[in-house]
Amino acid sequence: MPDTRKREEPYPVPRRRDSACPVKPDPPALARLLDEWMRGDEREQRETFEALRHFLDEDRPVGYKLLS
Numbered sequence: 001m002p003d004t005r006k007r008e009e010p011y012p013v014p015r016r017r018d019s020a021c022p023v024k025p026d027p028p029a030l031a032r033l034l035d036e037w038m039r040g041d042e043r044e045q046r047e048t049f050e051a052l053r054h055f056l057d058e059d060r061p062v063g064y065k066l067l068s
Contacts, residue, residue: 053067060066 057065057067
C-alpha cells in the first residue's frame with residue numbers, strides 16, 4: 001500500500017520576492033511613459049479609431065451602434 005502521509009507540492013509555488021512587478025512604481029518613469037503615449041502620431045490615432053469604430057459597429061443594427 002502506498003504511503004499516504006507523504007505530501008509534495010505538484011509544482012513550485014512562486015514566492016512574493018519572485019514577482020515581476022516592482023513593489024513601488026517609479027513616478028518619474030510613469031510620467032515619462034504617459035507623456036510618450038500622449039505624443040503619438042495624430043494621423044495614426046485617427047486611422048486606428050476609424051478602424052475600431054468600423055469593427056465594433058459593423059454587425060450591430062442601425063439604432064444600436066456604439067460609436068456612431
